[in-house]
Amino acid sequence: MRTIPASAALASLLLLPACVSAPDAPPPRQAAPRPSPPSASAPLPTPAPVEWQYRPATPGTWSYRAEGSGSVAAFSSPASGTLLSVRCDPAAGRVSVLRTGAGQGSLTIRTSYGATSWPATPGGAGTLAVRAASDTVLDQIAYSRGRFAVEAQGLDTLILPAWAEVGRVIEDCRR
Structure with missing residues (x-):
């Protein structure tokens, strides 16, 4: 058997990688296509809905007045008149x-405590x-963090400030 000198074996090991072909080069990079400018006929995307507590408040102010045996707090704006009223009927509670x-x-009704749906009846006004005057949602309206919302399909x-007038009507009904 014939032996290969160590120097020849080492030389063949060093030359062995030369027998392997070079790896394929990556394909040339293509520039990403540029988005076309929006055309006048293309609809603009709809903005995400804004949560009620971040919407601007409905313009207007609260007023309080005693009526007969009860009281009423009314939210009104100069342009629209009365938008919401909260009325106490103490005899019925x-x-x-x-x-x-x-x-x-x-x-x-949306407050900083959450949302509640109250059955309602449509009427002329x-x-x-x-x-009931003891409904805890009334307290949530009175103590909501700065504002509350009233929605009707x-x-x-309406995004309304939680002013003292509403709390006063609620307390009038609990006496």
Whole structure:
């Protein structure tokens, strides 16, 4: 048997990689296509809906007045008149919330505590929900962090400040 000197074996090991072909080069990089400018006929994307607590408040102010044996807090704007009223009927121990306008279904009340849907009836003056004076959602309205919302299907959402007038009507009904 014939032996190969160590130097020859080492030389063949060093030359062995030369027998292997070079790896394929990556394909040349192509420039990414540029987006075309929007055309006048292309619709703009719809913005994401803004949560109620970040929407601007409905313009207007609260007022309070005593009426007969009860009281009422009304939210009004100079342009639209009364938009919402909260009325106390102490003899019945009930608070009624009247949203001006012909809404459908229920009134949804949104506060910093959460949302509640109250059954409502449409009437000539608007959409009316009547609650017991002990309803805890009334407290949530009075103590909501700065604002609350009133929604009725078919009507604009009202974003209202949680001023003292509403809390005063609620307390009038609990005496």
